Amino acid sequence: MGTFASPLTVAAGRRHTVAVRCDGSVLAVGHGGAGELDVDAWRNVVGVAAGNVHAFRNTGRSHTVALLTDGTARATGWNGDGQCDINGWVGLTAVAAGWRRTLGLLGDGTVVAAGRRAEGAGDVESWREIVGISCGDWHSVGLRDDGTAVASGANRRGQCDIAHWSGLVAVSAGYLHTVGLTAAGTVLVAGERAAVGGAASDTWREVVAVAAASHHTVGLTADGRVLALGDNTFGQCDVAGWVDVVAVAAGAAHTLGLRAEGTLLATGCDDDGQCAVAAWSDLRRAPPSRSSAIPITEQTV
Numbered sequence: 085m086g087t088f089a090s091p092l093t094v095a096a097g098r099r100h101t102v103a104v105r106c107d108g109s110v111l112a113v114g115h116g117g118a119g120e121l122d123v124d125a126w127r128n129v130v131g132v133a134a135g136n137v138h139a140f141r142n143t144g145r146s147h148t149v150a151l152l153t154d155g156t157a158r159a160t161g162w163n164g165d166g167q168c169d170i171n172g173w174v175g176l177t178a179v180a181a182g183w184r185r186t187l188g189l190l191g192d193g194t195v196v197a198a199g200r201r202a203e204g205a206g207d208v209e210s211w212r213e214i215v216g217i218s219c220g221d222w223h224s225v226g227l228r229d230d231g232t233a234v235a236s237g238a239n240r241r242g243q244c245d246i247a248h249w250s251g252l253v254a255v256s257a258g259y260l261h262t263v264g265l266t267a268a269g270t271v272l273v274a275g276e277r278a279a280v281g282g283a284a285s286d287t288w289r290e291v292v293a294v295a296a297a298s299h300h301t302v303g304l305t306a307d308g309r310v311l312a313l314g315d316n317t318f319g320q321c322d323v324a325g326w327v328d329v330v331a332v333a334a335g336a337a338h339t340l341g342l343r344a345e346g347t348l349l350a351t352g353c354d355d356d357g358q359c360a361v362a363a364w365s366d367l368r369r370a371p372p373s374r375s376s377a378i379p380i381t382e383q384t385v
């Protein structure tokens with residue numbers, strides 16, 4: 085097996101934002117009606133994931149997941165489908181959270197799942213040689229060690245039609261689309277391309293990280309700039325002035341950029357205060373390399 089992707093240290097859900105500090109504690113802001121912000125007691129955290137609710141349901145039912153230094157995980161928030169029942173997981177190298185489910189990547193390249201099964205997005209037990217994972221609303225995506233990808237779940241817009249992709253270093257699952265990043269720094273899109281600027285993203289170059297949101301797509305360039313295409317109703321694509329960014333995350337309608345100095349930028353929908361991160365500092369940096377660019381993402385729509 086090759087090198088596993090580094091855990092993501094910032095995450096955007098539908099109505100909340102989460103980040104890991106350098107001391108292993110966690111910050112969270114936004115809607116906390118289901119307990120998804122109850123992270124104050126968490127310690128020794130190296131990665132986070134923010135779950136979501138369905139893209140068209142503005143409810144407060146979401147969850148937050150943390151990967152700990154010892155390879156275990158913690159979760160808080162809405163647990164209606166058992167998506168937070170992950171305390172028994174061990175040997176993890178990454179976690180991802182989506183609509184009503186949680187995925188965990190094990191050190192042997194296999195994947196475990198908790199939560200909703202109805203659409204097949206949790207049917208990941210047969211996956212092998214996986215080095216990165218991402219959760220969308222109704223589908224899940226895995227990056228294989230050989231640079232190919234696998235997907236499971238709803239495929240009504242072709243978001244799972246990625247078996248022919250190769251040369252990948254990152255993948256990200258959105259609502260009705262999937263984004264792949266190649267070793268050459270170019271971006272691939274499957275599914276509902278028109279709604280997320282798919283055709284325009286074909287021109288992106290020197291990209292080192294990607295994040296697929298509900299209806300927009302975000303890219304990070306090698307020189308620390310951020311790109312965004314798709315729905316911009318709430319200003320979630322207004323990232324042209326961002327610089328010195330080392331990691332990105334995309335929620336349903338907001339976008340995050342982790343800066344090299346350990347602060348966080350946010351733009352987009354702030355109805356629940358999910359963009360109120362200006363005072364955050366000393367955040368753990370995600371390495372600005374393509375091998376670590378599994379978003380946020382995880383996800384993360």
